[in-house]
Amino acid sequence: MKCEHCAADIAAPDAHEHAGRTLCEDCCLDVLTAPRACDPWAVYSATRTASREKSLTPLQERMLNLFRAEGPLSQERICSGLGISEAEFRDTIAPLRHMELARACKVGGAVRYTRFEDPAGD
Numbered sequence: 001m002k003c004e005h006c007a008a009d010i011a012a013p014d015a016h017e018h019a020g021r022t023l024c025e026d027c028c029l030d031v032l033t034a035p036r037a038c039d040p041w042a043v044y045s046a047t048r049t050a051s052r053e054k055s056l057t058p059l060q061e062r063m064l065n066l067f068r069a070e071g072p073l074s075q076e077r078i079c080s081g082l083g084i085s086e087a088e089f090r091d092t093i094a095p096l097r098h099m100e101l102a103r104a105c106k107v108g109g110a111v112r113y114t115r116f117e118d119p120a121g122d
């Protein structure tokens, strides 16, 4: 008997039937545990769980605390407030935006940065 996914030889007791296909144990586990691309909620939940488990660096936490206290801020204000360089700012804001904890917005035509859930700006 052969696995219909990876073509490995499988002994009958190790064969698994999944959605009408004969799969080896490894492929069957892959199929059962992988989030399906056609299921946006599963992918979304997996992404959210991964984000939450990822711990923030002290600088990322300080930046979020600054947003919480003072709202949308310019890059210059954030750099001077936290005592960091422009490069450090970019290294810190990028993962925060990726994790949907911070975002950029425009206030009076100028770019400001704030917490993701902050309604300020457009």
Ligand SMILES: [Zn+2]
Pocket (backbone or CB within 6 Å): 003, 004, 005, 006, 007, 008, 023, 024, 025, 026, 027, 028
């Ligand atoms: Zn297989």
